[in-house]
Amino acid sequence: MANRAVLVSQADLSNLNKGKRRQVNPLNWKDRAKKIKKDKGLSYKILKGRKAGTLVAALIPPDGVLFVPRLSCSSAYFKRKLSTFNLGIHETGREEASMYLWDETVAEHTSKDVLSCLYKYLKDHFSPLKAGETRHLILWSDRFVGQFNNCYLLLFLKYLVDHKMFTKAEQKLFITGHSWMSCDRDFGLIEKKFVQMNPIVPDDILDVVSAARINNPFKIQKMIRSDFLNFNVLPDYVCLPKQLQVTRYHCFKYESEHPNILFAKSFHNSTEWQKFNLTVKNKFGFARLRKFPASYTSKLQINRDKGKDLRDLMEKIPDQKKYNFYDELTKFVLEKQ
Incomplete structure (x- = not known):
């Protein structure tokens, strides 16, 4: 009969070396795996579901850029290619990810273009709240000023609260140098499949993303020109105070109980929020903003x-x-x- 090794914990080994009489218990890896799974479930328990009264946490990374055509010839390494943008929105807890794809002839990849994808995602997944219902949005992103850490996204969160999509909306920014998130794993899977499948035109990337994750596959949305809206009009209705330096803070929030106050704090572990009063340029603010103008009216020409x-x-x-x-x-x- 073959000898079976017994795994001993460090605590048991230490006690044996000290001559203490303590029963040696082999490590039960099955129980440990159950405990880890239970702890993870408790961590995300509050994040699950899209119904009213739930907390929705979404992760948005900088949009990934994929270049086509992907060819094996040597000249392909030295030539400029067509850029295809991929913005991922990963809903924490449910572990669902949606990918929004477009190429550089459809739209750019500025803040208003990122907000267009986020707006489409929220409209497709959430309906306005009824009287007495609550819903809390937490949006995690990195500190890239051109897309996320700017006044347009902050005003957009207020727009969501004013239009009763959420009773509370927060933006939390990762500390510089510590911005790993679940979306990075999603993009890693797509990059791996991208190399394997060698797409030629932007529509081929739809097949790449579709095949990137077998279990719980990515939800794919091909963005068209009419989907991109001009959110740069938001400051025409409500203004942030001039003394607010957006890039100094890591957390922002709006609450329906305080419609014209922006709360901000510099550190995630801080309990004190600074208050900033917003300036409403007309009597009704965002209530009159029912439809955003289109960002692009014609096809964009490449360089x-x-x-x-x-x-x-x-x-x-x-x-x-x-x-x-x-x-x-x-x-x-x-x-x-």
């Missing part, structure tokens, strides 16, 4: 030098339909300036 590079690369594409996609996209470089 001319990038167009030349794409015309060189498309000669290596065997698929006629995908070849025609780049031919149509870059015809303008053949015209005389």
Whole structure:
């Protein structure tokens, strides 16, 4: 009969070395796994569900950029390619992730474009609250000023509270250098599949994202031009105080009980919130803002030098339909300036 090794904890080993009489108990890894799972469940218990009265925590990383066409020829490494943007929204607790995809001919990737994806996600998943209902949103993001850590996102949170989507809305920013989140794992899976599948046109990336996670697959939303709204009009209705330095704080929140007050604190573990009074430019504030104007009215043109590079690369594409996609996209470089 083969000898079976007995795993001994460090505490038991220490007591044995000291000559103490204590029963040696092999480590029960099955029980330990159950305990870890239970602790994790308790941590996220408050975060589950989308119904009224629940806490919804969402993670938003900087949008990932994927470049197509992905070709194996040596010249592909030195040529500029078409940028396809991927914004992920990961709902903590439910472990569900939604991916919003568009390429650089549809929209840019500024703050208003990120807010357009977030707005579409919230409208698709939540309905306005009824009388007496409560819902709390916590939005985690990094400190990238161009997309998240700015006045537009703060005013957008107030817009959500004013329009009764949430009774409380918070933004929490990661400390610089410590911004790992679940979305990074999501993007890692997509990057791995991206290398394996070698997409040629932006629509191929939809297949990449779809195949990236087998269990609980990503929800995919292809953004079109009409989905992108101009949230830069928000300061025309409500203004933040001039003394507020947005990048100095790590936590912000709005509450329906205090409609014109922004609460902010510099540290996550602080219990004291600073109050900032907002300036409403008209009597009704965001109540009159029912529809946002469109951000883009026509197709965006890519850089001319990038167009030349794409015309060189498309000669290596065997698929006629995908070849025609780049031919149509870059015809303008053949015209005389």
